[in-house]
């Protein structure tokens with residue numbers, strides 16, 4: 001066997017995952033091959049360092065937020081995707097309608113008022129921050145899911161919701 | 177281990193009977209492991225928390241169908257891994273990982289690389305060892321996703337080859353060769369810090 005063929009076995013030797021016969025074979029090679037012995041030692045140190053890397057703790061809000069999400073799903077009347085999807089659609093719909101109304105009002109203002117009034121046209125209103133669906137109380141959440149007029153549930157995913165959510169900066173591992 | 181396994185089995189049983197407290201205990205037991213894994217996969221704490229929460233929500237919704245063929249840990253890591261893969265696919269047009277968790281710094285601004293004491297090295301080696309850890313975290317974040325997954329699951333979370341095969345739905349041989357490739361890649365990136373190349 002050549003050195004290249006021994007290398008994958010070095011990794012398994014470190015994990016003590018080789019059958020005894022192969023252990024003997026690899027160790028015999030390591031005793032005579034300086035190059036593989038160096039690779040083996042480096043791999044061992046790499047693995048030892050990997051084992052010594054620490055873990056990170058989620059922020060204190062993590063468990064609380066999760067508890068809210070689970071609470072909202074407590075009676076499991078609707079699957080998660082449906083609950084979240086309907087909420088996201090509701091937010092998107094509301095925003096779209098609000099934007100359409102605003103644009104048409106702006107259009108009316110531009111075309112129907114004198115020039116001097118246009119200059120005083122109001123700025124776009126600040127959009128309210130989107131509350132995380134988990135932070136809503138359960139009845140509110142269920143009401144959104146149950147009363148939603150739209151039928152297409154699959155179109156909007158959790159991801160698109162997540163991207164609209166505002167987060168505070170959190171540093172894992174550091175207790176606040 | 178038998179004690180742990182039977183405690184886990186009874187927790188799962190209680191969850192199947194809609195015992196909320198039992199599921200909360202599962203969250204408490206697994207949140208650090210799951211969050212740490214996801215954090216190293218996605219590279220920032222906000223996304224990691226969102227995905228970890230989603231993983232637990234999915235576990236909660238499907239625990240009734242959990243058959244116990246795999247351990248609860250393996251099952252949770254599988255849910256988390258699928259979410260990470262999903263996320264990477266959706267954001268494949270932009271770079272997913274730049275470095276490991278740039279926001280994971282302590283009050284002094286130094287990167288957080290864990291707090292486990294390592295008694296195997298002499299004090300004069302401590303600085304070098306800390307540097308090595310920092311470099312290693314960065315090197316892990318640069319690994320291709322497939323290699324990063326296996327090395328995190330095996331060398332950091334302690335899953336066995338067969339458990340990783342279960343998590344990733346791939347043959348045992350693939351798991352072994354990816355672990356080797358990942359370790360080789362890390363070894364090469366850390367060559368300045370390792371004895372063999374000094």
Ligand SMILES: [Zn+2]
Pocket residue numbers: 002003006029033034035036037
């Ligand atoms: Zn050799």
